[in-house]
Amino acid sequence: MAEDKYKEARIGVFLCHCGTNIAGTIDIDAVREYAKTIPNVVVVDNYAYMCSTPGQNKIADAIKEQNLTGIVVAACTPRLHEPTFRNATAAGGLNPFRFEMANIRDQNSWVHMHQPEEATEKAKDAVRIAVAKASLLEDLIPKSVPVEKTAMVVGGGVGGMQAALDLADAGIKTYLVEKSPTIGGRMSQLDKTFPTLDCSQCILTPKMVDVYRNKNIELLTYTEVEAVEGYIGNFDVTLRKKARGVLTPAEAEARGIVGGGCTGCGDCAEVCPVIKPNPFELGMAPRKAIYIYHPQVSPLIYTVDFDSCVKCGLCVESCGDKKAIDLDAKDELITVKVGTAILALGYDIYPIEKKFEWGYKNYDNVITSLEFERLICASGPTGGHLIRPSDGETPKRIAFVLCAGSRDNTDTGKPYCSRFCCMYSLKHAHQIIEKIPGAVPYIFYMDIRSFGKMYEEFYYRIQNEGAKFIRGRVANITEDPVTKNLHVNAEDTLLGRPIDMEVDMVVLAAAIQPSAETEKTRRLFGVSCSQDGWLLEAHPKLNPCGTTTAGVYLAGVCQGPKDIPDTVAQAEGAASAASIPIHKGEVELEPYFAVCLEDKCAGCGMCVYQCPYSALSLVEKDGRTVMHVTEAKCKGCGTCGGFCPGGAIWMQHFASPQIVAQIDAFLLGGEQ
Amino acid sequence: MADENWKPKIIAIICNWCSYAGADLAGGARIQYPPDIRAVRVMCTGRVDPLFILKAFQDGADGVLVSGCHFGDCHYLEGNYKAAKRMFLLKSVLKNIGLDDKRLRMTFVSASEGAKWGTVMTDVVKTINELGPSPLTEVAR
Numbered sequence: 001m002a003e004d005k006y007k008e009a010r011i012g013v014f015l016c017h018c019g020t021n022i023a024g025t026i027d028i029d030a031v032r033e034y035a036k037t038i039p040n041v042v043v044v045d046n047y048a049y050m051c052s053t054p055g056q057n058k059i060a061d062a063i064k065e066q067n068l069t070g071i072v073v074a075a076c077t078p079r080l081h082e083p084t085f086r087n088a089t090a091a092g093g094l095n096p097f098r099f100e101m102a103n104i105r106d107q108n109s110w111v112h113m114h115q116p117e118e119a120t121e122k123a124k125d126a127v128r129i130a131v132a133k134a135s136l137l138e139d140l141i142p143k144s145v146p147v148e149k150t151a152m153v154v155g156g157g158v159g160g161m162q163a164a165l166d167l168a169d170a171g172i173k174t175y176l177v178e179k180s181p182t183i184g185g186r187m188s189q190l191d192k193t194f195p196t197l198d199c200s201q202c203i204l205t206p207k208m209v210d211v212y213r214n215k216n217i218e219l220l221t222y223t224e225v226e227a228v229e230g231y232i233g234n235f236d237v238t239l240r241k242k243a244r245g246v247l248t249p250a251e252a253e254a255r256g257i258v259g260g261g262c263t264g265c266g267d268c269a270e271v272c273p274v275i276k277p278n279p280f281e282l283g284m285a286p287r288k289a290i291y292i293y294h295p296q297v298s299p300l301i302y303t304v305d306f307d308s309c310v311k312c313g314l315c316v317e318s319c320g321d322k323k324a325i326d327l328d329a330k331d332e333l334i335t336v337k338v339g340t341a342i343l344a345l346g347y348d349i350y351p352i353e354k355k356f357e358w359g360y361k362n363y364d365n366v367i368t369s370l371e372f373e374r375l376i377c378a379s380g381p382t383g384g385h386l387i388r389p390s391d392g393e394t395p396k397r398i399a400f401v402l403c404a405g406s407r408d409n410t411d412t413g414k415p416y417c418s419r420f421c422c423m424y425s426l427k428h429a430h431q432i433i434e435k436i437p438g439a440v441p442y443i444f445y446m447d448i449r450s451f452g453k454m455y456e457e458f459y460y461r462i463q464n465e466g467a468k469f470i471r472g473r474v475a476n477i478t479e480d481p482v483t484k485n486l487h488v489n490a491e492d493t494l495l496g497r498p499i500d501m502e503v504d505m506v507v508l509a510a511a512i513q514p515s516a517e518t519e520k521t522r523r524l525f526g527v528s529c530s531q532d533g534w535l536l537e538a539h540p541k542l543n544p545c546g547t548t549t550a551g552v553y554l555a556g557v558c559q560g561p562k563d564i565p566d567t568v569a570q571a572e573g574a575a576s577a578a579s580i581p582i583h584k585g586e587v588e589l590e591p592y593f594a595v596c597l598e599d600k601c602a603g604c605g606m607c608v609y610q611c612p613y614s615a616l617s618l619v620e621k622d623g624r625t626v627m628h629v630t631e632a633k634c635k636g637c638g639t640c641g642g643f644c645p646g647g648a649i650w651m652q653h654f655a656s657p658q659i660v661a662q663i664d665a666f667l668l669g670g671e672q
Numbered sequence: 673m674a675d676e677n678w679k680p681k682i683i684a685i686i687c688n689w690c691s692y693a694g695a696d697l698a699g700g701a702r703i704q705y706p707p708d709i710r711a712v713r714v715m716c717t718g719r720v721d722p723l724f725i726l727k728a729f730q731d732g733a734d735g736v737l738v739s740g741c742h743f744g745d746c747h748y749l750e751g752n753y754k755a756a757k758r759m760f761l762l763k764s765v766l767k768n769i770g771l772d773d774k775r776l777r778m779t780f781v782s783a784s785e786g787a788k789w790g791t792v793m794t795d796v797v798k799t800i801n802e803l804g805p806s807p808l809t810e811v812a813r
Contacts, residue, residue: 077692077696077699078713079688079692079693079696080696103696103711105699106695106696106698106699106700107695107696107698107699107711108699108707110699110700110702111698111699111702111703111704111705111707111790112704112705112707113702113704114704115707118707118708119707121707122707122710125710126710129710129712523744523745526747526749528689528690528741528745528782528783528784529782529784530784531782531784531785536783536784548689548693548747548783549747592715610718610754612748612749612750612751613748613749635748636715637715637716637718637719637747637748637751638714638715638716638718638719638751639716639718639719639748639750639751639754641719641721642718642719642720642721642722642754642755642758643721643754643758651719654714654715654719656721656723656724659685659712659714659719659721659724660724660727662712663683663712663724663727663728663731663733664727664731666681666683666710666712667681667683667728667731667732667733668731668732
C-alpha cells in the first residue's frame with residue numbers, strides 16, 4: 001500500500017533563505033539543484049522569506065499548477081512555522097497534514113555557522129528525509145471537541161486572584177484553588193508597595209473581598225491539586241480539600257445546623273491551649289492550633305492545625321450553638337471539570353542561611369527582607385516598630401545586602417536576578433528614614449535595577465532622602481558577641497578600598513525560588529520548567545502566558561521573577577488567553593491518534609498496558625479479539641505503536657512506514 | 673581503521689516537546705556543534721520502535737541517538753520511561769549481535785537545555801568517531 005502511494009507522490013520542495021540566517025551559511029543553490037534529483041520531487045523553488053505572503057503564495061500556486069500531493073519547506077523549525085505552512089498548503093487546496101518541514105536553520109545553519117560545506121550537506125539530507133516522509137503523508141481531519149465552560153486558577157496570590165476575577169467577569173465559572181487557608185499570597189505579607197508607597201493590604205483586601213463575593217468564582221482554600229486528567233477543553237481535576245475542622249455557614253446549613261458555622265469570632269482560638277509559630281509572620285508571632293493568619297483573611301473561617309491539635313475539645317465547647325468545629329474532619333477528594341487552567345503558583349524565599357558567610361539564623365540581628373516587611377508593618381508582630389531581635393532596641397545603622405543569593409553563580413546561589421529586591425530595598429530605606437529619626441540605611445549593591453515606570457525617579461528620591469549607597473557585594477558578616485552588633489565586610493568598588501562597617505542590623509534581600517508546590521503541580525499539568533525551576537512559557541516573547549500543554553496558562557512569578565504590576569499584567573493576559581477556547585466553544589485537536597489495523601492485530605493486548613491514558617481496550621469483533629482506540633482519550637504519543645509486536649498500530653502522521661522511510665532516506669537514499 | 677574521509681552517519685530520533693525544543697534553543701543561542709547528526713522528529717520517545725533502530729543499523733548507521741524528556745517530565749507522562757526500558761533491552765541485543773552498545777545512546781534533554789543539547793551532540797559524535805565505522809556498513813552497501 002505504502003509503495004503504491006510512494007510511487008504516485010508528487011512533492012514540491014521550497015527552500016527558505018531566511019534573509020542571511022540560512023543562506024549566509026548554507027549554499028541554497030546547491031541544495032536546490034540537489035533537491036531536483038530526489039525521487040518524487042516535481043518542483044523546487046526558493047525564496048528569501050518563505051513565511052512571507054509571496055513565499056506562501058508560491059506554495060499554494062505550485063500545488064494548483066503541478067497537482068502536488070505533498071509539500072516540503074526547508075526553513076526554520078516546525079515549532080515556529082508549521083502552522084503557517086500548513087495554512088499555505090491548505091490554501092492551495094491540499095490537506096494541511098500533507099506538509100513536512102525540514103529544519104535547516106535552528107538545527108543547522110545556526111549551529112554550524114563556521115562549516116558551510118558540512119551544513120549544506122546536512123541540509124541536502126534533511127530535505128531528502130523530509131521528502132521521503134512527505135511522499136507517504138495522508139489526508140487527516142482534526143477532530144473538534146467541545147470546551148467545558150469553566151476554568152481553574154491554581155494559586156490565590158494577587159496574580160491568581162486577578163486572573164480569576166477577569167475570567168469570572170467574562171462570565172466564566174472559575175474555581176480558584178489555594179493551598180493555604182486564605183487567599184492573598186505574598187502580597188498580603190508586604191507593608192508598602194514601591195514606588196507609590198501604597199499600603200499593600202489596603203490595595204489587596206478589596207480584591208480579596210471581590211473574589212469572595214463574586215458569584216462566578218468558587219473559592220477553594222486549603223485545597224491542593226491531587227491529579228489532572230484529560231486535555232484542553234476537558235480537564236478532570238481532582239482536588240484534595242484538606243480537613244479544615246471548621247465548617248463554613250453554608251457547610252453547617254448543609255448538615256442541618258441552622259444559623260451555625262464559623263463567623264470568625266475567634267472565641268475558639270482564645271481558649272485553645274496550643275501555641276505554635278505563625279507562618280504568616282514568619283514565626284515571629286504565635287498562633288493557636290485553631291487559627292487565622294491575620295485579621296483580614298478571606299474567607300474569614302478558622303482552621304484547625306491537626307498536626308498540633310491535642311483534641312482537648314475546648315474550642316468545640318466555646319463555639320457553642322454555632323457547632324462550627326468538627327475535630328473528626330477528614331480530607332475530602334472532589335473532581336471538577338474545567339476547560340482551561342491557569343497556574344499562578346508564586347514563589348518562596350531562598351533559604352539564605354545557605355550563604356553561611358552572612359550568618360542568617362546564626363546572628364540574631366541578621367534578618368531577611370520579608371521579615372523586615374513584617375517588622376515594619378503596622379499589623380505585624382511588633383505593631384510596626386522595627387526592633388533588633390537580640391535586645392528589642394531600635395536599630396539606627398541598618399545595612400541592606402542586595403543580590404543576596406541572586407546573580408550568584410556559586411553552588412549556594414541563584415544565577416538569575418530576582419528582579420524586585422533593588423526596588424523593595426529602596427522602599428525599606430525610605431521607611432526607616434521616615435520612621436526612625438536619625439537612622440541611616442547603608443545599601444550594599446551590585447547595580448541598582450530600577451527599570452519600571454517611575455522606578456528611577458524613586459531611586460533618586462531615596463538618594464536625596466539620605467540613604468548611603470556602597471557598590472560592592474558583602475564578603476562576610478561577623479557578630480560582636482557582646483553588643484550583638486554586626487561588622488559588614490565588603491569592598492567599595494567605586495573607591496577601590498575595603499570596608500569594615502559596624503551596624504545594628506543587617507537586612508538580606510534574599511533571592512527567590514519557585515514555591516515548594518511548583519514542581520509537583522507543574523508535573524500534574526504537564527508543564528515544563530527551565531533549569532531554575534521557573535515554569536516554561538510557550539514562547540518567551542510571543543506567547544509568554546501559554547505553555548506547551550494546550551489549555552494551560554501561566555501567571556505571575558511562577559513563570560519567572562516579576563513585581564506586582566508585571567504579575568497582574570500577566571495574570572490579565574493569561575485570563576484572556578484562557579477565556580478564548582471557552583468563548584470559542586470548541587477546540588481542534590491534532591489528529592495524531594492511534595488507529596488499529598485490525599487485519600494485523602492479534603489481540604494480545606500488550607498495547608493496552610502501554611497506554612498512559614487508558615485509551616486502548618480489547619473488543620470482540622467478527623469473532624476475534626482486536627484492540628480498540630477511544631479517540632477522545634488518545635493523545636498521540638505513540639507509545640503503543642512503538643511497542644506493538646505485530647505492527648498493527650498505525651500512528652497517524654508518525655506511522656512506522658513514514659519513519660522508516662525517513663531513516664532509509666538518510667542512510668540509503670543518497671545512493672539510490 | 674577507516675579511511676581519512678570517513679564521516680560518521682548518526683541518526684537522532686528525538687521527541688517534539690523536550691529534545692527537539694532544546695535543539696531549537698541551541699540554535700537560537702548559536703551553540704556550535706559537529707554537523708554529523710540528522711534528526712527525525714517524533715512526538716514522544718515512546719513512539720520509538722526498537723525495530724526502527726535495528727533498521728537504522730541495518731542500513732549502515734554508525735550511531736543512533738534517542739533523546740527525550742527528563743524522567744517525570746514527559747509530555748505524555750511516561751513515554752520516556754518506556755522508551756528507556758526498550759533501549760536498555762535493545763542494547764543487550766546489539767551486544768549479542770556483536771555491535772558495540774555505545775553506538776546506541778539515550779539522553780534526556782529538556783526544552784530549556786540548549787547548551788546541554790550541544791554537549792550531547794559533541795559527545796555522541798566523539799564516541800562514534802572513536803568507535804569508527806559500523807561493522808554493518810559493508811553489509812548495508
